[in-house]
Amino acid sequence: MDELNTLWVYLSASPLLSIMVTIIGFLIASHINRMAGGSAFLHPVIVAIALIVAFLTLVGTSYEQYFEGAQFIHFLLGPATVALAIPLFDHLERVKQMFWPLIIACISGIFTAALSTIAIVIAMGGSRETVLSLTPKSVTSPIAMGIAEKIGGYPSLTAGLVLVTGAIGCVIGPIMFRWLKIEDHSVQGFTMGLAAHGFGTAQSFTVSSIAGAFAGLAMGLTGMLSAFILPLLVRFLGI
Template identity: 60%
Template sequence: MTPAIDQLWVYLTSEPLLNLLLTFVAYMIGVTLHRFFRGFALFHPVIVATTLIVLTLLGTGTSYTRYFDGAQFIHFLLGPATVALAIPLYDHLGKVRQMLFPIMSACVIGILVAAVTTLGIAYAMGASHELLMTLAPRSVTTPIAMGVADELGGIPPLAVGFVLLTGAIGATTGPLLFKLLRIDDPAVQGFTMGLSAHGFGTAQSFSTLGPVAGAFAGLSMGLTGLVTAFLLPVLVMWLGG
């Protein structure tokens, strides 16, 4: 590199702007690839974007802290986005009231199954306490999972990784299981997707299972996050975590 370009590069990498731009561009490439592969979950925009960014950072020797200086502006919006989940919840309040008992029962049972099987399988396979507490909140949406993992003594950034993997896996297995179990009610499909695969499941529901499934997925994502935030710390205490 000539000295001039060298200096320019030093300037650019010290600016948050470059990493902010990198995040947007990587995500747009992810969206394009996802469309190209007709919504195949492993090419989820988030998985593609995260992989591209990690490779770029490793390739240019940029630390995560430096990257986050730029990306924090996107990250910050997770807070208001969590608050915004109240809107789909409010929109379907009538339907929720009408189906209150089935929805609440399925929600609590689903969360218990998710938490108990996660802790049980991981414990049986010899996971450390820290890893257990990091895996525990995996089925809820990121900002909630980070808060809960922190509360339980897990590693919040790693918990986010598990949330993303859960979303990608759940969005793929869900529709296959619905076919296998002959579940054709879109409300049931959407609710299951939102509970088990949060934002990924919701996006997948809107795009492949229809608007009713999408609305119920959004609803169950919000509800599951809410109930998990209250339930999981208590459950872990019971299990002697």
Template identity: 40%
Template sequence: MTEYLSIVINFPLFGVLITVAAFYLGQRLYARSNRHPVLQPVVIGMAAVISTVLMLRVPYESYYESSYLLHAMLGPATVALAIPLFQHARRIRDLLLPIICTVLVGGAFTVGVALLILWMLDANLSTMLSMPTKSITTPIAMIVTEQLGGIPALSAMFVLLTGAVGAMIGIPLMNRMGIKDDGVKGFTMGLTSHALGTARALEESAECGAFSALAMSMTGVMTAVLIPIIAAWLL
């Protein structure tokens, strides 16, 4: 049994297989639950992959190397987000000024509230410096956090939690608030919940996904440029 397990683990595409299988499991559970917000496919898939890797005691480096095909597809998948953006370019141009203002104000507000909560909890400086990047994608967040003097691994955890919670409760919460405009829903998801929120927004409609992708991109750029400048001024 151990020999067979070793063969499976050392299979060059082991990471790809368990990742795809985990996401498929998440999709099935999501569909069977009538799209229950807690059972988001990305969140379930992520939990399944982590559980499998831990139970089989597979080193993270081995899993990462064996899922190289998925890493190679991240670039084209990100570029593909430009398709819904192009399809809704006219409305985006019409709303350009409100969009820019929303990114600046909304981004600053989310960071400010997060830092205020940590300050009230008497968190140390390293933890506080790891929080401001919580609403952008992991690669950018870890780089910016390292520049600030924070803890990149902790920043990645904040990003993961923010995206997972946003993907689960964002759309249902806005529906309860009576927000019906897909552009508003999408932009809110991208602004607060980055890639996981965008994946959820794409389930709603192409317009929702387009505005979410736009907000995610703009928030990432704004955070990467402005937060180090503000931190240098304050610290």
């Protein structure tokens, strides 16, 4: 028993366990999602997070300890973001053609997302920290965390809520497009990337490569513009 204990102490300190737990959690979550007929309600990322949180709580591992190892997976988010340049390049002609509509839609979307969030949270009596952590919810997590820090929210709470937003967007988006009769894949992709960042982008790539490219563009553009707009907006509103 003592030996087993020593082994556990050793293993939980090595990144191996966290990485394995992350991948196993994701594989199980993907399997559950497939069994549920690919329903966005059971988004693999959300299910994986729930499974991993349950597991860590059960074995008494803290988030810091887990992240120590899981950061190696987290790190790949950087190069993956850079890689979004490739689908963008592939559809450059279409992007050029729609340049101004995209910019106008992007700025309208950023203001809509931030103002509606702030209004709803304040109307329902949420705390100031909740308002500020939620404001950047439609922005891709690395940028959203930076914005939250800047305006006075909790970056790690923002990171999680950004993901929940993404999953919600994946559920509502397709229903909304059917209802509004929006059939253009570039419009669908851009809208998904703006409201649901990386999740919307990942889902759009399963629709078509042009939807994915526009979603990636929207995600990058929304992130960059939000980094400028949101801190100013929060200051202007005096929150």
